[in-house]
Amino acid sequence: xxxxxxxxxxxxxxxxxxxxxxxxxxxxxxxxxxxxxxxxxxxxxxxxxxxxxxxxxxxxxxxxxxxxxxxxxxxxxxxxxxxxxxxxxxxxxxxxxxxxxxxxxxxxxxxxxxxxxxxxxxxxxxxxxxxxxxxxxxxxxxxxxxxxxxxxxxxxxxxxxxxxxxxxxxxxxxxxxxxxxxxxxxxxxxxxxxxxxxxxxxxxxxxxxxxxxxxxxxxxxxxxxxxxxxxxxxxxxxxxxxxxxxxxxxxxxxxxxxxxxxxxxxxxxxxxxxxxxxxxxxxxxxxxxxxxxxxxxxxxxxxxxxxxxxxxxxxxxxxxxxxxxxxxxxxxxxxxxxxxxxxxxxxxxxxxxxxxxxxxxxxxxxxxxxxxxxxxxxxxxxxxxxxxxxxxxxxxxxxxxxxxxxxxxxxxxxxxxxxxxxxxxxxxxxxxxxxx
Amino acid sequence: xxxxxxxxxxxxxxxxxxxxxxxxxxxxxxxxxxxxxxxxxxxxxxxxxxxxxxxxxxxxxxxxxxxxxxxxxxxxxxxxxxxxxxxxxxxxxxxxxxxxxxxxxxxxxxxxxxxxxxxxxxxxxxxxxxxxxxxxxxxxxxxxxxxxxxxxxxxxxxxxxxxxxxxxxxxxxxxxxxxxxxxxxxxxxxxxxxxxxxxxxxxxxxxxxxxxxxxxxxxxxxxxxxxxxxxxxxxxxxxxxxxxxxxxxxxxxxxxxxxxxxxxxxxxxxxxxxxxxxxxxxxxxxxxxxxxxxxxxxxxxxxxxxxxxxxxxxxxxxxxxxxxxxxxxxxxxxxxxxxxxxxxxxxxxxxxxxxxxxxxxxxxxxxxxxxxxxxxxxxxxxxxxxxxxxxxxxxxxxxxxxxxxxxxxxxxxxxxxxxxxxxxxxxxxxxxxxxx
Numbered sequence: 001x002x003x004x005x006x007x008x009x010x011x012x013x014x015x016x017x018x019x020x021x022x023x024x025x026x027x028x029x030x031x032x033x034x035x036x037x038x039x040x041x042x043x044x045x046x047x048x049x050x051x052x053x054x055x056x057x058x059x060x061x062x063x064x065x066x067x068x069x070x071x072x073x074x075x076x077x078x079x080x081x082x083x084x085x086x087x088x089x090x091x092x093x094x095x096x097x098x099x100x101x102x103x104x105x106x107x108x109x110x111x112x113x114x115x116x117x118x119x120x121x122x123x124x125x126x127x128x129x130x131x132x133x134x135x136x137x138x139x140x141x142x143x144x145x146x147x148x149x150x151x152x153x154x155x156x157x158x159x160x161x162x163x164x165x166x167x168x169x170x171x172x173x174x175x176x177x178x179x180x181x182x183x184x185x186x187x188x189x190x191x192x193x194x195x196x197x198x199x200x201x202x203x204x205x206x207x208x209x210x211x212x213x214x215x216x217x218x219x220x221x222x223x224x225x226x227x228x229x230x231x232x233x234x235x236x237x238x239x240x241x242x243x244x245x246x247x248x249x250x251x252x253x254x255x256x257x258x259x260x261x262x263x264x265x266x267x268x269x270x271x272x273x274x275x276x277x278x279x280x281x282x283x284x285x286x287x288x289x290x291x292x293x294x295x296x297x298x299x300x301x302x303x304x305x306x307x308x309x310x311x312x313x314x315x316x317x318x319x320x321x322x323x324x325x326x327x328x329x330x331x332x333x334x335x336x337x338x339x340x341x342x343x344x345x346x347x348x349x350x351x352x353x354x355x356x357x358x359x360x361x362x363x364x365x366x367x368x369x370x371x372x373x374x375x376x377x378x379x380x381x382x383x384x385x386x387x388x389x390x391x392x393x394x395x396x397x398x399x400x401x402x403x404x405x406x407x408x409x410x411x412x413x414x415x416x417x418x419x420x421x422x423x424x425x426x427x428x429x430x431x432x433x434x435x436x
Numbered sequence: 437x438x439x440x441x442x443x444x445x446x447x448x449x450x451x452x453x454x455x456x457x458x459x460x461x462x463x464x465x466x467x468x469x470x471x472x473x474x475x476x477x478x479x480x481x482x483x484x485x486x487x488x489x490x491x492x493x494x495x496x497x498x499x500x501x502x503x504x505x506x507x508x509x510x511x512x513x514x515x516x517x518x519x520x521x522x523x524x525x526x527x528x529x530x531x532x533x534x535x536x537x538x539x540x541x542x543x544x545x546x547x548x549x550x551x552x553x554x555x556x557x558x559x560x561x562x563x564x565x566x567x568x569x570x571x572x573x574x575x576x577x578x579x580x581x582x583x584x585x586x587x588x589x590x591x592x593x594x595x596x597x598x599x600x601x602x603x604x605x606x607x608x609x610x611x612x613x614x615x616x617x618x619x620x621x622x623x624x625x626x627x628x629x630x631x632x633x634x635x636x637x638x639x640x641x642x643x644x645x646x647x648x649x650x651x652x653x654x655x656x657x658x659x660x661x662x663x664x665x666x667x668x669x670x671x672x673x674x675x676x677x678x679x680x681x682x683x684x685x686x687x688x689x690x691x692x693x694x695x696x697x698x699x700x701x702x703x704x705x706x707x708x709x710x711x712x713x714x715x716x717x718x719x720x721x722x723x724x725x726x727x728x729x730x731x732x733x734x735x736x737x738x739x740x741x742x743x744x745x746x747x748x749x750x751x752x753x754x755x756x757x758x759x760x761x762x763x764x765x766x767x768x769x770x771x772x773x774x775x776x777x778x779x780x781x782x783x784x785x786x787x788x789x790x791x792x793x794x795x796x797x798x799x800x801x802x803x804x805x806x807x808x809x810x811x812x813x814x815x816x817x818x819x820x821x822x823x824x825x826x827x828x829x830x831x832x833x834x835x836x837x838x839x840x841x842x843x844x845x846x847x848x849x850x851x852x853x854x855x856x857x858x859x860x861x862x863x864x865x866x867x868x869x870x871x872x
Binding site: 080285328 | 507512518552714716717719741744746759766769810815826827829831854858862864869
């Protein structure tokens with residue numbers, strides 16, 4: 001029995017340049033069969049109907065880079081020099097508290113926060129990702145889960161000699177298990193992974209037919225260290241190893257040398273920019289307009305909640321637009337629809353989901369969000385995309401659909417007992433650091 | 437019969453370094469008599485009680501610079517070169533649509549948006565401010581209303597020869613009328629007001645015992661024009677006229693020359709920084725850490741909704757903190773409590789309300805907000821101020837009190853029919869520019 005869904009009763013913004021004042025989206029078995037004016041909409045047989053109530057129907061947002069379980073460390077330590085933050089607060093907390101059970105619990109909270117704020121797909125890179133694999137699909141969230149790879153003892157991989165094997169096991173275990181779930185490999189960085197590990201990641205990804213990502217050129221210190229250790233920048237280092245063309249996505253890309261944007265574009269490396277994290281940590285900003293001009297696919301990620309400190313992609317989108325304008329001193333830089341599209345087709349490209357998510361159009365997955373525009377901060381409205389970028393927050397989200405199934409209704413998450421999950425996380429946090 | 441109020445049942449953050457895990461605020465006739473641990477709290481006789489329900493009690497936020505009525509133009513035109521935006525979109529719209537009736541209606545919407553998002557005091561500078569004076573107190577919002585002064589035809593002042601008289605009339609009309617309302621003068625800028633007009637503003641402010649503010653050094657173009665026209669920067673121009681020491685607040689201060697921060701501090705000029713607007717318009721950013729180091733009082737303003745595009749001060753606070761860190765490449769720059777305090781004692785200083793708003797302490801006005809921390813994006817919590825800056829939005833606000841009277845309860849505005857106001861604004865906006 002095919003699952004039919006019809007979302008209607010409000011304007012539809014399906015992608016850049018694709019707006020209908022009275023729109024509709026129809027789907028069968030989680031795949032969109034129609035997106036356009038309500039007038040021409042087919043009604044799938046016995047379709048469930050979601051009434052937008054005048055709210056704006058839009059594609060679900062896509063978080064290109066996140067460490068979901070780090071919600072446990074949200075606000076644990078802020079406003080500190082980077083090395084102190086990492087070495088005295090974050091690494092010790094992770095070493096002590098991260099395990100599969102914690103990751104499963106905390107990814108449920110992360111999923112709740114993301115779904116409630118209109119993010120329907122997440123690219124989550126972390127350790128003990130079996131926990132994440134047990135959390136996101138159950139929450140009804142689409143996820144690309146990348147198992148961390150690093151040449152140091154890590155949660156779930158106490159002996160780094162087994163790090164590639166752990167990735168292989170993870171990817172193979174979850175292959176084809178759930179349509180909402182894809183897996184891959186996250187090589188932490190060029191300064192925490194030796195060249196053999198990086199080569200191993202590339203080869204494993206090829207063998208398993210999955211993606212691999214890495215943190216790349218996040219800080220000035222990273223680039224300086226690479227120059228000292230390798231004689232070249234992190235991007236050049238990967239290129240010299242013949243690995244850049246095999247890399248799927250590079251996260252951050254804040255400190256690039258001249259010509260490296262073009263190189264990333266030529267090598268087909270997508271860039272996951274994390275403006276909230278990069279600004280909060282004082283790293284700098286990825287020059288998104290220039291990356292786009294150079295031909296790179298650019299997506300947006302929240303990074304982990306310990307360096308943001310929230311997973312609301314609306315905040316990232318607005319920040320990306322503002323940073324682009326203030327950096328270039330050009331108010332026309334990164335206009336609204338382009339900023340919004342970073343968290344749609346840009347992030348989809350980062351996660352190997354081009355053509356699957358990021359648009360409401362025939363053939364795409366039915367991952368959609370209804371935003372309630374009847375709020376003072378969104379009144380009046382002359383342009384929907386403008387408001388999504390410059391005026392809305394995740395709090396304006398009313399309904400969320402993933403794979404043609406409603407997961408948020410009237411601002412309430414339908415797939416888990418959020419209160420219970422928050423209570424459990426608080427209980428665990430009380431052990432971590434003396435919370436309120 | 438004295439009005440008693442007790443807010444309790446949650447943690448209290450009363451100002452930097454002033455946190456109690458179980459707090460209470462007591463007030464009589466709108467003035468705080470106690471703020472501290474719930475244990476020691478007096479119970480005013482026959483006091484109304486507001487239960488925080490575990491939510492965080494904090495001071496109401498203060499918006500140092502806003503053009504409230506411009507909510508009508510929210511998203512009317514974005515992502516355009518500055519001159520085009522102003523001359524082809526904003527100025528024509530203002531000339532056509534701004535009048536006292538429009539200002540009254542739109543300030544009601546602005547008040548709704550601000551109160552619902554935890555802003556309890558606004559410094560609103562615009563034209564036809566009689567309309568604003570009829571809106572804000574009725575909405576239950578504290579307001580410092582500055583009547584615009586400019587040497588061009590302006591709404592309500594078609595003949596600029598009468599511009600100072602219009603200011604005099606406005607200030608005198610509303611003096612002492614409502615305890616929630618203070619008035620003053622807003623000289624638009626040094627490039628739209630001749631020196632006689634600027635002198636007139638200073639003299640009128642002295643005579644009437646009110647404040648005067650001006651836009652100052654917002655853009656590189658403004659500074660270049662001043663250099664051409666006057667041979668000096670805008671700040672130096674005012675100093676040379678002997679007016680800087682008489683100016684109460686300078687808005688923006690993005691493009692300052694060496695030594696000018698110290699000069700502003702010496703002359704006792706408060707700075708109202710507007711990061712959301714300055715970044716969106718590509719103007720630049722006020723160097724808040726350096727301004728503070730130079731001894732300036734620095735507040736935060738949203739500016740008008742046409743260049744933000746919302747009036748949620750939580751967004752400004754988070755943006756100010758992130759911009760400071762990314763500009764200085766120092767994650768320790770403008771830490772959470774300092775960022776929060778910009779929109780509290782900093783903005784209070786900009787509006788001549790030091791000692792009145794910005795803290796929850798004995799003698800201060802009882803303007804308080806309860807933030808619901810039982811949301812995924814605020815879970816867990818290790819530090820309240822951190823979450824207010826890096827994780828919360830105005831949507832997390834549950835209760836709001838102004839002058840010891842509850843104006844928002846459980847996220848609902850108690851002082852007006854918000855749906856009706858939004859409907860009227862949409863009706864007017866439909867004439868302005870073809871909205872959704």
